[in-house]
Amino acid sequence: MKKYGLNELRKMYLEFFESKNHLIMNSFPLVPRNDKSVLLINAGMTPLKPYFTGQEVPPRKRVTTCQKCIRTGDIENVGKTQRHGTFFEMLGNFSFGDYFKEEAIEWAWEFVTKVLELPEDRLYVSIYLEDDEAEKIWHEKIGLPKERIIRLGKEDNFWEHGVGPCGPCSEIHYDRGEEYGCGSPDCKVGCDCDRFMEFWNLVFTQFEKTEDGKYVPLEFPNIDTGMGLERLALLMQDVESIFDVDTIQALLQKVCEMADVKYKEDKNKDISIRLITDHIRSVSFMISDGILPSNEGRGYVLRRLLRRAARHGKLLGIEDKFLAKLCETVIEVSKDAYPELQEKKDYITKIITVEEDRFNETIDQGLGILKNYIQKLKDEGKKELSGENAFRLYDTYGFPIDLTIEILEESNLTVDEDGFNQEMEKQKTRAREARSESNYMGSEETVYNKLDAFLESKFVGYNDLISVSPITAITDEENVVEQLQKGNKGTIFVTETPFYATSGGQVADLGYITTDTGKFQVEDVVKIIGNKIGHIGVVVEGNIKVNQDATLVVDEANRKATAKNHSATHLLQKALRNVLGSHVEQAGSHVTHDKLRFDFTHFQPLTEEEIRKVEDEVNSKIMEGLNIETTEMSIDEAKKLGAMALFGEKYGSKVRVVNMGDYSIELCGGTHLSNSSEAGTFKIISETGVAAGVRRIEALTSNNAINYYKQLESLVKDFSKLLKVEPSMLAKKAEQLLEENKKINREIEKLKAKLSKDAAKDLLDNVVDIKGIKLLTANIEDQDVNGLRNLGDSLKQKLGEGVIVLTTSKGSKVNLVVMATDEAIKKGAHAGNLIREVAKVVGGGGGGRPNMAQAGGKNPDKINEALEKAKDVLETQIK
Template identity: 40%
Template sequence: MQTHEIRQRFLDHFTAAGHTPVPSASLILDDPNLLFVNAGMVQFVPYFLGQVPAPWARAASVQKCVRTGDIENVGITTRHNTFFQMAGNFSFGDYFKREAIGHAWSLLTDPVDEGGYGFDPQRLWATVYTDDDEAHRLWQDVAGLPPERIQRRGMADNYWSMGIPGPCGPCSEIYYDRGPEHGVEGGPEADEDRYIEIWNLVFMQNERGAGTSKDDFEILGPLPRQNIDTGMGVERVAFLLQGVDNVYETDLVRPVITLAERLSGRAYGRDSTDDVRFRVIADHARTGVLLIADGVTPGNDGRGYVLRRLLRRIVRSARLLGITAPSMAELVAVVRDTMSTSYPELTSEFARIERIAVGEETAFLRTLEAGSTLFDTAAEQVRAAGASVIAGDRAFALHDTYGFPIDLTLEMAAEAGLTVDEPGFCALMSEQRARAKADAQKNKTAHGDLSAYTELLAAGPTEFTGYTELETEGRVLGVLADGVRTRRASEGDVVEVVLDRTSLYAESGGQDSDAGRITGDGVDLEVLDVQKVAKRIWVHRVRVVAGELAEGAAVVSRVDPQWRAGARQGHSGTHLVHAALRHVLGPTALQSGSYNKPGYLRLDFAWQGGLSAATRSEVEEVTNRAVRDDLPVRVVHTDMAGAQQMGALALFGETYDTDVRVVEIGGPFSVELCGGTHVQHSSQVGPVTLLGESSVGSGVRRVEAYVGLDAYRYLARERALVQGLAATLKVPDDEVPARVEALLERLKEAERELEQTRAAAAVASAGTLAAGAEKVGDLLLVATTAPAGVTGGDLRTLATEVRGKLGQQPGVVLLLAVSDGKVSFVVATTAAAREAGLRAGDLVAVFGPSIGGRGGGKPDMAQGGGTEPDGIPAALAALRAHVGQRA
């Protein structure tokens, strides 16, 4: 049975059982504890926590998941993947243990021709939490499992929580016995390679407190409602139903290995070391493609670092298999071909996915080349010292600082007849992981406390009327201060206000919240901010300007019309700039974030490398042509399927409701999913002026622009600046650049002439300085501050000239110069002085402390600087005394 069919059978089974099918969320969700979605229940957390009423009593999904906590072990075992698909069915206060067990058992054991998976019931086992007698009994009653195939396990194995305070509960797992050829008898407790876990049923019934580990926390009490959260591992079920030995040999993974076999000329299944490398390539290629599709780009921290690490491990593993030519383009194409049935966006977004993946491969191949040079240097130093072991800290530096993988270091060391201090390397890696783990744990927090809003959330969503009107009558549903329901507020108070209806836009989709006022009978509120809570209710942060506010009061929300006009220009302008970027750069230049407010917009987009001035100018022109063409703006309400048919673009990492809002500007010119406020015709945006373009991370660029009156004011300032320069330079406006360039060239020429004059003056003073040399014994000493006008840069030239004029006699020259409160110095010695034991580099230690100076050089000349000009007389005296002792 193919994996795509396994997914569909799961959804069909639970849809027939009254569950609402819910699409997979993006791998990127706004959760402070997660880099990536790592379980099927993550998108449903607000419903389990009771923060938001669930829109359905029952739901089912097949969720994309990524877990990267132990990347180094991928491929070593054959049961784990960084990317996997978790099929789950969920109950929000509806059914509980009996029904959950029944649903799972029937899907697993029903015949294939009846919609099931057709597993042999005699090969299925179950585990339950140690004291969950109810689940133990239900496995016998509902599934007919004999007691000997139901095992009790402790909290570490069979008690679920999110690792932070919140919902928790006992769980029950279903295992499949692969047979005696795969291990010893005795059920999951005896051998989890023979007995493979395929389903986990969480009976979410309690609330946990704080703790330090999976099995060290307090159970605070029961939840208000009992919930069900289950997860079936699609990849594990696939390898069992397809009759292969592990997940790497299933229909969606094995094709990548087959390609790697062809590229490398090696065969999978013949060498255990090579097999690990094949599996790493297959696993990481899938994960990398899915992450890029959801908007992640390679970087040096967070999600970007994980993606970079995965892609580089592919390149490294390919190299260890003997694949030296670039191969990323072919690998990601195979992933697209195998996975796009379930994830069609892999086809529509493939050009961008390929460009990012290949770009990272190219960069890492350069790193490997540089790392090889560094390794050769380290190996040569080891040999020169008569040793044969490369130190662990050197190997760690190659890995951590330069990105050079340890297994390549080991391989190259062996080829060079050397070894590596692996224990030393591993100790440093362990320290690094411990620090990273501690940082991650420190940053882990409980989910935001929305308990103050619970009643308000249950009352229903806020009705937003601002798309069609700027003033709306409403009623005050709640008044809160510092997260506590106060129900009243007086003049001068700053509080949060929830209305049943509002015309004020809440910050979202990159658009800043509206400015405005809320007024009622004797009360006037200045609106400071508007935010959404749980994407359901609008929370207005206000200052009570006059009167007293009470819950239940009738009020009118009023948007500042000038603010809204500018906000509409900013948001529509963002769409136009995005469309222009895609028009100029191509369809892979997709928005990855934005911010807009009246008169200003900022847009981040996926792209490698900066934009030339000509390209920026073209983007600006395409945008303003769209403004000039007075394109109609149309809003369409549809479902996701309809939006996709329209070609609507979605923002990376955003989650959308089943019913969505599509904003279309000029037909196909710009079509995006968007909840913001917009102009009615593109001409109302007014002029758009790009301010600049910059990098905000690897593979992500940012453009900023002014729109409307702010763009006009910016251009007016620029015009005034040019006109002022033209008047000063006495040239027409269009000749200002050439005139400025000519003046700069003349200035550079003047500086060169001045430098030559200064150098000539320095040389000219050399004779005078040499003639005034002090006689100290049989040695000539020139120790003085340099003539006026001689800078630190001239000292070396002057000292060289003075030393030359001392001839064959023993001589020491020390010249100092002061500039901006700092001291520069040069000390030089003749050959005869050096034969007498006076070396320039050593003399710095004699006079340097007096001027707070440091420096160094060779025996014939040294230079440096100091911070204490007042110490110059003492420095000169110290040198005279030292030379006198040696003369």
């Protein structure tokens, strides 16, 4: 049996099915589109769901893919076994109502035995126990002996997920030999050991499962197959596990080199080596698809994987940051199949470096918190850390439970693991509840799902803002309808439209659709799955009917203003990369007629100097009058030009390239100016952070920027008039006023201090004796907390030994200060405990040290009652 590399096998599979008239489609991004049932793409068929449901017409009825996937269901076992991993590639061939069981089985057998040349006597298949048709094909067409065709039940060989399309499946298994078996005489296909390895699953989607549990045959059955590329490589290379496959082994050996350890010499170290090897693959691919570390959703999955890998690096003795360097090996072995890895290399390594730095900071914080927990347990004579605290360490500081257990064991302490697991389950429940309800295929059910899947719309509005086209469909807010009357809200579909639909960050065009019988105001335009464009709005005159010819007119002024802002975002992105570095990538945008918002990857706030440089560069390119040209070309041609693409965007074979005088070259389907000078001017009005590693700039162009400058000019004039100086002297005048204000405040503080000293003499008359301790209570008017503290210090010097309780109020706010001398503390007085009880009387709370404490309240009417309470509390404190 010839040994093939993983990259060779991928190519062989795709080319084989291409020879069977399958369209090779590139892997979809790991971020699902229009699918709320999963956080990340987890199977080859997942991104193809719209083709299976009929919501979208496939580019061809036969398709083949190698899809990158992430599964984290068994994350706690990754590293502990040689089977588990989070990242894998799934090979698949799919038929959307074209061929069925016979072809799927025959081609699978041909690929396995003729192309891969796997020995037939080692191959077995399993089928669903009621699938006589599949057995007949395997036995009579393929010639497989019946003893090597195993019937299994629904749990093993029937694919279904709730209601909807489902069907039996047939799995191909390979006998790896007795050395991989469990030793049982009953060892056979279906056994949990590693001998009979299932490596290809052929799903025959032939039924529709109804709500009442019936299985109705589909008119056009589908084929959905899946074969793990790593698992196939394992078989073809005759190695023990996926971690011994050529490309993964290269990465694993790099881990060993960095840690200066050898694989398969130490069981515990092997766990860390495997975990790092797997997780860095997942992390690299996730970041290349635009996922950023965060504390929720897929960003949380990324952060968790990255931090687990970083921690296991520490367990192996790697002291320095190492993940970004390791990521370079991932890129090297996978870049031919996934060129986006190489294209985004600087960006990926930057994200990993920043996150590893953050982890190193939080792990140190977590260790400090854990030490405090340990000390508290010892002080209280307890032996077990609560599950809640263990989970807080895990969730907030990235502390895995096994690390917490390990550190506690060193102090002969344990963890409430059941309590920890309960907290974990609560988090999973919150995550599940946070996801939107969806149908069995994960996409939202809307009125648009009722439209004919073959209905399509074409956008013709790059150059023309008016077009005439027949109305092909109308919906109201719940149903597909024949017409809309005046006042009715709904959505209109036509064959060709000049209206731009919201996408790529650019909002939709506005305007009107008119027919012989009515007029419809377009308030929004949306892209519907299956290449449909829906015009959402309301009938303002008469009625609108299906099949009428309609005149569609786009609001030209609105379109032009939006185009100015959109073209400016392209200039902005290029300027940001020039000023800040190549790690800058677009993380989102929102372009309207009145302003632009641009989110980008960067890891610290921009300085005033950086903002000025970016703004100046954009304005210089506007003034240069760069010609803006749009061209359609192949994706390969666009890449050769150096065109930037949006993260996670799936591009077809033909793309639209927007070139601004060779300064900015981007793939973009939006509407633009013909020359940069039409933007007029560019002004950044804000720069803020929106997420970890993501900054946001808001900016204006053209008349909106000019109006902004006018408003600023008006403000300057108003202040100049108010301060009676020329605009050029405003800053100097402001400095002068601030200095005068400081001087006045210093004088006020001096006067207050003098008044406090004078008042202190009179207040000593209020001293009472509580069990031999002097207590002075007083309400002081027109003071702040600082004033109370200063007065308290002055009174302490005059009082000698004792306790002082002072209050003051302003409006509905009450401030309290309590001080106790050393002698009073020795006899039991405690300022912090005393003020806690006193503050309750005025509706507040607070605390502090034995010698000084302060608090606040919100009920000034009860101040006298609070001061009386102080006497009672002190009396209980004195021994």
